[in-house]
Amino acid sequence: MRYVLASGSPRRKELLSKLIKEFEIIPAVGDESTTKVRPFEVVEELSFKKASEIFHKIFTEDGAKPVVIGADTVVSYNYKILGKPKDREDARKMISSMQGNEHTVYTGVTVFYQKDGKVEHFTFSEETIVYVTSMTDEEIAAYLETGEADDKAGAYGVQGQFGKFINGIRGDYFNVVGLPIARLYREMKKRSLL
Template sequence: MKAREVFERCQDDATLPDADIVIGADTVVVMDNDVLEKPRDEAHALAMLQRLSGQTHQVFTGVHIIYKSDSEVKQTGFVECTRVKFSEIDSDTMAAYIASGEPFGKAGSYGIQGTASLFVEWIHGDYWNVVCRWLT
């Protein structure tokens, strides 16, 4: 939906560049079929970290590509899944991590490329699928 909205806006708004290709992506953390979104506040971040502690979860990134080919609009996409196992995290460590502000703005309340890398026991799949990064 994000890619479609940006593609259509670029086609309809003369002040924007005419995009021949738009790539949209979004990542979610899933545990026991529940999507762990970005934390709303410290209590929400704590609840997610407590749930992830000592457990295995999945990180899914969906990618949608919309492009023009011979004046025809085409679409394709895929989903990548990486399994992540967290070690047990003690309450003091969780509190310090939350106080750092790092969990905010990240699905599942963590970014594997930062301090939370210390929580990871193992991953099965693509590390870069889990990395939180901003692209423009």
């Protein structure tokens, strides 16, 4: 079977390699707007758009389409989605609001595939609660100086230097990194895609 990851994220690439030995990476570049409001619906819709875009773009001479996996992750605090920060000040506000509190990370996953000549897909989302310890203004400033917050949803990466401020996780750790591999494994296995 041929597999394609519709994401350029190095973290997702690393996580997917725990399930699938060989796969291609073709990042989705389409519209990332959404009409949804609730975080789990947002990530499900965006993962669907990504997987659908790449699945329908790929031309194969024999007509057999690959299995395409799309994913999207958001951080939600106080029912508000925290995307990637616009700048360092935006990142500082995000970290300041989350420190000493808990927040939720949602990842939506969609898999498109062909079965008996018909296009099929499934979508799901996982939710993980993350507890962040209290941080001083100096700790926040020092973390922002690392540059790690610049391109991450919620202005942090759990697997990076911010890890020292995480004092608990309820749910799937890999979901926070960007791909809930245990759930993806179960869902793909159930459909004989692995």
